Amino acid sequence: MRKEDQLLGVHHVTAMTSDVEKNYAFFTDILGMRLVKKTVNQDDIYTYHTYFADDLGSPGTTMTFFDFPNNPKGTKGTNSISRTGFRVPSDAALTYYEQRFNEFNVKHEAISTEFGKKVLRFWDFDDQAYQLISDETNTxxxxxxxxxxxxxxxxxxxxxxxPVEISVSYTADFKGLLENIFNFKTVIQEDDRYLMEVGEGGNGAQVVLVDDTTSPQSQQGFGEVHHVAFRLADRKSLAVWQEIFDNLGLANSGYVDRYYFESLYVRVGHILVELATDEPGFMGDEPYETLGEKLSLAPFLENRREYIESVIKPFNTIRA
Incomplete structure (x- = not known):
C-alpha cells in the first residue's frame, strides 16, 4: 500500500444524545468546542446531526451527535467504543478544566496518568464517557x-x-484485525489496556484497546458511541480500502458521499468503523463567521428543506 493511502489518524467520533439542545450547550458553553455544522442525519432526516470541532472544523477534531427520536438509553459494557478522548495543549489545561468542571457541576475524576500522559476523565448529562489528554509531551x-x-x-x-477507547471481549482477535488490516501498532501495554497507534502516531492517531471479558454486552442508545471514523487523504484512498475489504470478504457500505467528507463503512467485530476523507470539509457552504448557525443540508436534500424544517424541532445556535 502507498504511504498516502494509509490511515492518517482519528477523523471523528459519532455518538448519540438524548437532548440536542443540552448537548449543544454542554459542548459549546462548557467544553468550548465550536459547532461547525447543524444538519440532519442523511439516512434519517427526522434526526439532527451536529458537529463540534476546532475553529475551522479541521480533520481530526470533530465530535458529532445524532438525537434519534425515542432512542432508549444505552447500556454500558464490553464490545463497544467506551470512551472518547479530546486533546488539550498542556497539563495546565487539565487543571483549568478540572476547575471548570467543578464550577459547572460536571461529573469527573481527579487528574491521573495513563500511558505516561496526564488525563482527566469526565461524563456528560447522558453519562457519555470522555477524557481530556494533555499534549504536553506529545508528538x-x-x-x-x-x-x-x-x-x-x-x-x-x-x-x-x-485516543478513542474500545472495549472488547475478544482482544487477541480484535487486536489482530487492527494490526493486520489497518496497520495499527501496539505502543504500550498497561495491564489489560493496550495503546495502539497508526500513521504518524501521537494522541491524534491512537486507540486504547481494553480487554473486558467480565462486563455485560453493551447496548446502543443515547449516552453511547455510534461509530468511530479514521482519516484518509482522498477519494482515491477510499477506493484502495474498498478493494482491500472486498478482497478480505468484509461486508462494507461501498462509497458514500457525505458532502462534508467522503466515506466507507465496515464493521470490525461489534465496532462500526468509518473511513473518511479530509476533504472537502465544513467551510464550503457557510461563511466562517456564522458556521453552525443555520440548518445546513447536503445538496441532495436541499429541495426538501421546507419539509425538513417543518418536521424537525428548531433550536437556536446563533452566537452573534
Whole structure:
C-alpha cells in the first residue's frame, strides 16, 4: 500500500444524545468546542446531526451527535467504543478544566496518568464517557486550532480528538484485525489496556484497546458511541480500502458521499468503523463567521428543506 493511502489518524467520533439542545450547550458553553455544522442525519432526516470541532472544523477534531427520536438509553459494557478522548495543549489545561468542571457541576475524576500522559476523565448529562489528554509531551499528528471566540481561553482549549477507547471481549482477535488490516501498532501495554497507534502516531492517531471479558454486552442508545471514523487523504484512498475489504470478504457500505467528507463503512467485530476523507470539509457552504448557525443540508436534500424544517424541532445556535 502507498504511504498516502494509509490511515492518517482519528477523523471523528459519532455518538448519540438524548437532548440536542443540552448537548449543544454542554459542548459549546462548557467544553468550548465550536459547532461547525447543524444538519440532519442523511439516512434519517427526522434526526439532527451536529458537529463540534476546532475553529475551522479541521480533520481530526470533530465530535458529532445524532438525537434519534425515542432512542432508549444505552447500556454500558464490553464490545463497544467506551470512551472518547479530546486533546488539550498542556497539563495546565487539565487543571483549568478540572476547575471548570467543578464550577459547572460536571461529573469527573481527579487528574491521573495513563500511558505516561496526564488525563482527566469526565461524563456528560447522558453519562457519555470522555477524557481530556494533555499534549504536553506529545508528538505525531498535528492538532487543530482552538475556537477563537469560544468561552475557554485559547491556551487551554480543546483542539482535537485524542485516543478513542474500545472495549472488547475478544482482544487477541480484535487486536489482530487492527494490526493486520489497518496497520495499527501496539505502543504500550498497561495491564489489560493496550495503546495502539497508526500513521504518524501521537494522541491524534491512537486507540486504547481494553480487554473486558467480565462486563455485560453493551447496548446502543443515547449516552453511547455510534461509530468511530479514521482519516484518509482522498477519494482515491477510499477506493484502495474498498478493494482491500472486498478482497478480505468484509461486508462494507461501498462509497458514500457525505458532502462534508467522503466515506466507507465496515464493521470490525461489534465496532462500526468509518473511513473518511479530509476533504472537502465544513467551510464550503457557510461563511466562517456564522458556521453552525443555520440548518445546513447536503445538496441532495436541499429541495426538501421546507419539509425538513417543518418536521424537525428548531433550536437556536446563533452566537452573534
Amino acid at each position: 505525531g499528528v498535528k492538532a487543530g486550532i482552538p475556537w477563537k471566540k469560544g468561552p475557554v481561553p485559547e491556551e487551554f482549549a480543546i483542539y482535537g480528538l485524542g
